Amino acid sequence: MIPIIGKLHREQDVTVLVHSRSLVNKSVVSILKTHRFARQIAGEELSVTETLPFLQTLTTLDLGPSQIDIGMLAAEYKADSRGLTVEEFTAEAVAGATGANKIERRDGRDVVLYGFGRIGRLVARLLIEKAGSGNGLRLRAIVVRGGGEADLVKRASLLRRDSIHGQFQGTITVDEANSTIVANGNTIKVIYANDPSEVDYTAYGIENAILIDNTGKWRDREGLSKHLRPGIDKVVLTAPGKGDVPNIVHGVNHDTIKPDEQILSCASCTTNAIVPPLKAMDDEYGVLRGHVETVHSFTNDQNLLDNYHKADRRGRSAPLNMVITETGAASAVAKALPELKAPITGSSIRVPVPDVSIAILSLRLGRETTRDEVLEYLRDVSLHSPLKRQIDFTTAPDAVSMDFVGSRHASIVDAGATKVDGDNAILYLWYDNEFGYSCQVIRVVQHVSGVEYPTFPAPAV
Structure with missing residues (x-):
């Protein structure tokens, strides 16, 4: 399977998935675990012997750039009663990515990271x-402020090793003479600047780029517009935007982005966690009102030990205390999901864990329902809906926070904890x-770059 997956990705821009989880660049153990995890959401085991025939069939098709979920192909084929062969069924299911229907491979798009903290380094790994x-x-x-002696080596080391997310998968070398980090053959220029106005990106051969601001220093249109320098076409903020900056939650309102919009925000991690399931529940049951309580891991803006902080409680030691604080996620819902008219309130408690949080979403629905109905509905959403990349679902009775480190979904519904x-x-x-x-x-x-390719089989609308 691994050579086929790699060849499809390199030569045809096809990403192979199993229940929305990519198999590209994955190890044998990872592929087996991804298949085995299917039992958590599909209710039964999925074997590589079931998905391999679909993968082999893909190599015989004239595929264009796309994402193809062989887990979904296997599940839908099992439920199909027409007596088609694997080859016939697969060709039909991915017809939108073959022959005259396939989209052309697009040129790559340059990306610049402004800031290289926790989110910046993880975004770098993904890119x-x-x-x-x-x-x-x-x-x-990558644009950063100068940090003194051996700055480049230290930043490369933080990219190479991460206490929570583990080792970087591949090789990283440093070229101090040219101020570059080479990661898996990708040459990344490290630019030192104290302000966006100091950088002309075209001097580094960067054109029409998307700049991702990971600093959170500027959140309104005026501040973020400073990044629209020579070589930069669009700016994406990894924090809630203020004023008229669109707050985008992928899967919910990304299709509202105007083609000429140059500045947008990806909202907050908590907003991304609650908006997709909130939309799903509103679509099916109607939501009259709600409250979200987030139990959130501590972050860099808290103090390690008690010390002065401009916020009332965040100055108290993060590893030793539960800290009540505010969250802007509830108010951000209105920007990402304007059709939801229900009032949503929210608050947050920071707790002494380094990563993975939980949002407790309490909803008053528009009609009565049952726990079993809600769980079956959300499980189906996680498998078959346009939100399946945002919403995951687990039935594990002993699941705890560390089990979800590395999850690529915006949120994971805990079936065992759900109350109706x-x-x-x-x-x-x-x-x-x-x-x-x-x-x-x-x-x-x-x-926004135009390199988001369609997924097959197409999710139900």
């Missing part, structure tokens, strides 16, 4: 991971507030 075909997003440069009583529903939504959010950022960037 490097997706660079295999050469026709997608190309990480060309008439028209009241309480959903427990896990989310990797670092990596899952970074995946959402990449999806938005892919969409």
Whole structure:
């Protein structure tokens, strides 16, 4: 399977998935675990012997750039009663990506990271991971403030090793003379600047690029417009935008982005966690009102030990305390989901874990329902709907936060914790507030860059 997956990705820009999880650049163990995880959402085991025939069939088709879910192909084929062969069924299911229907491979799009903290480094990993075909997003440069002696080596080391997300998958070398980091063959220029006005990106051969601002220093249109320098075409903020800056949650409102929009925000990790399931629940049951309580891992803007902080409680030691704080996620819902008229309130408690948070979403629904009905509906949404890349679903009775480190979904519904009583529903939504959010950022960037390719079999609408 591995050589076929790699060849399809390199030569035809085809990404092979199993239930929305990419198999590109994955190890044998990872592929087996991805198949085995299908039992959590599909209710039964999925074997590589079931998906391999579909993968082999893909090599015989004239495929264009696309994402093809062989887990879904296997599941839908099993449910199909027409007596088609695997070859016939596969050709029909991916017809939109073959022959006259296929889209042309597009030129790659330059990407610049402004800031290289937790989110910046994870976004960098994802961009490097997706660079295999050469026709997608190309990480060309990172802009940071100078940090003194051995700055470049230290930044490369932080990219190479991560206490939570593990080792970088591949090789990283440093060229201090040219101020570059070479990651898996991708040459990334490190530009030192204290302000956007100091950089002319065309001097580095960067053109028509998308700049991802990971600093959060500027959140309104006026501030973010500083990035629209020579070589930069669009700016994407990895924090909630203010004023008229669109807040985008991929899967929910990314299709509202205007082609000429140059500045947009990916909102917050918590907004991305709650908006997709909130939309799903509103679509099916109607939501009259809601409250979200996030139990959130501590972040860099808190103090390690008690010390002065401009916020009231964030100055207290993050590893030693639960800290009540505010969240802008509830108010951000209105921007990302304007059709939802229900009032949503929210608050947050920072807790002494380094990553993975949980949002407890308490909803008053428009009609009465049952726990079993809600769980079956959300499970189906996670498998078959346009939100399947945003919403995951687990039935594991012993799941805890660390189990979701590295999840690429915006949120994961915990079936065992879900509570429903008439028209009241309480959903427990896990989310990797670092990596899952970074995946959402990449999806938005892919969409605005024009390199977001269609998925087959097409999800139900």
